[in-house]
Amino acid sequence: MQFKELSIMPAILTALEKENYSVPTPIQQEAIPAILSGKDLLGCAQTGTGKTAAFAIPTLQLLSEDNMSQTGQRNIRALIITPTRELALQIYESFCTYGKYTKLKSCVIFGGVSQKPQEEALQKGVDILVATPGRLNDLINQKVISLKHIKIFILDEADRMLDMGFIQDVKKVIAKIPSKKQTLLFSATMPPSIEKMSNAILNDPVKIEITPESTTVNSIDQYVYYVDRENKKDLLLHILKDKSISSVLVFTRTKHGADRIMRQLSKSKITAQAIHGDKSQNARQNALSNFKNKTLRVLVATDIAARGIDIDELSHVINYDLPNVPETYVHRIGRTGRAGLGGVAISFCDFDEKPLLFDIEKSIRKQITEVKEHPYPLLNTTPTVKVTQPRRESSKTAASKKDPAAKKKVKMAADGTLKEKKNNNNPYRQGRKGKVDFKLK
Numbered sequence: 001m002q003f004k005e006l007s008i009m010p011a012i013l014t015a016l017e018k019e020n021y022s023v024p025t026p027i028q029q030e031a032i033p034a035i036l037s038g039k040d041l042l043g044c045a046q047t048g049t050g051k052t053a054a055f056a057i058p059t060l061q062l063l064s065e066d067n068m069s070q071t072g073q074r075n076i077r078a079l080i081i082t083p084t085r086e087l088a089l090q091i092y093e094s095f096c097t098y099g100k101y102t103k104l105k106s107c108v109i110f111g112g113v114s115q116k117p118q119e120e121a122l123q124k125g126v127d128i129l130v131a132t133p134g135r136l137n138d139l140i141n142q143k144v145i146s147l148k149h150i151k152i153f154i155l156d157e158a159d160r161m162l163d164m165g166f167i168q169d170v171k172k173v174i175a176k177i178p179s180k181k182q183t184l185l186f187s188a189t190m191p192p193s194i195e196k197m198s199n200a201i202l203n204d205p206v207k208i209e210i211t212p213e214s215t216t217v218n219s220i221d222q223y224v225y226y227v228d229r230e231n232k233k234d235l236l237l238h239i240l241k242d243k244s245i246s247s248v249l250v251f252t253r254t255k256h257g258a259d260r261i262m263r264q265l266s267k268s269k270i271t272a273q274a275i276h277g278d279k280s281q282n283a284r285q286n287a288l289s290n291f292k293n294k295t296l297r298v299l300v301a302t303d304i305a306a307r308g309i310d311i312d313e314l315s316h317v318i319n320y321d322l323p324n325v326p327e328t329y330v331h332r333i334g335r336t337g338r339a340g341l342g343g344v345a346i347s348f349c350d351f352d353e354k355p356l357l358f359d360i361e362k363s364i365r366k367q368i369t370e371v372k373e374h375p376y377p378l379l380n381t382t383p384t385v386k387v388t389q390p391r392r393e394s395s396k397t398a399a400s401k402k403d404p405a406a407k408k409k410v411k412m413a414a415d416g417t418l419k420e421k422k423n424n425n426n427p428y429r430q431g432r433k434g435k436v437d438f439k440l441k
């Protein structure tokens, strides 16, 4: 099948030709006609199989057709929300690419950068808004954004957007959108508990599942190295000696861990940059664009880079630490093996991480090949003993005893004022056991 056979308007077809897209991927073949017919949709397809175009193409087309009968000022008629700033930016770029020859205007907003240019862009009028939920809610509260003209509402990485970390923000957004709208949910993973919850926001949806839930792409070769925790850094250096490994994304569990690995690599004359939530937005975008344009061989990242990020010809993903949630493994390794290309995913597994590996293999229904021949085999076969002795009283806790108000976690805001720190609701720290009350109807 060709894109031409999907009743796509000439302005979009021309843009697709320029991108050398001729054959729609399976999710595009199924989702585009369903979305054009106005249905709500839940679309699950493996990483790197073109879900972005599957929702962007019909959204552009529906709004263009709607535009023809419309006169006067532009209103936000399509809203796409995503979990990370980098992904929001990437999706915005895709809308610009596929919509280049339409009359529609897109805009992207996210936190960590000044709000002013975003406000100015919005004031000029936009049809399509891509956003992360925090900044979106801020601008809604400040009445800079109105969602009352929304016709198409899209959650990319929908299972992530509907889990504990984001659900409250998403509920606030939904409360501001007209109830009559088309809702589209997309992800490569959809745990049953979240799929059930998605029924609360979808209206008689078409469900498209291209491959069984949470499966990994066949073209990615997956390997595991059993290794003691303290030898992981040497094993990484050993693997990176192979110069045929052209670009490598290394995932760690913590921001601190990402920085530490980056320093260790630098000491061994391997240039690396890190991307995580404590870096400035400038540093985050700079590291990612150096990696995307191949001037940087090694990018060390936390799970902010696990979902959606599209890096051309990324050859290797290395899980320096295994993720706690199996779905995260699927997304992490899915940064390679995209758009029909091959890739290699290597996971380091120490003794304590064996249960995580077991969960991952169960979830992806695949046994990961063990690499036995390497210089740092696993020797430790006892669990790490966690120290449970009471900690020495720090000056902070001593102060909080004197002044109970000091117990509240506070952090310094950019303007020098102290702000109460938000609870950390990151479900990837807590597993995904928590239940979320999702009553919308």
Ligand SMILES: Nc1ncnc2c1ncn2[C@@H]1O[C@H](COP(=O)(O)OP(=O)(O)OP(=O)(O)O)[C@@H](O)[C@H]1O
Residues within 6 Å of the ligand: 020, 021, 022, 023, 024, 025, 028, 045, 046, 047, 048, 049, 050, 051, 052, 053, 187, 188, 307, 308, 309, 310, 334, 335, 338, 339
């Ligand atoms: N029909 C097509 N023909 C050729 N290339 C395509 C086509 N559709 C998408 N691509 C390319 O495939 C790559 C992956 O697309 P995309 O990022 O949309 O994947 P995804 O399914 O959203 O993956 P993830 O689950 O990781 O977010 C992109 O580089 C995109 O340009």
Ligand SMILES: [Mg+2]
Residues within 6 Å of the ligand: 051, 052, 156, 308
């Ligand atoms: Mg995607």
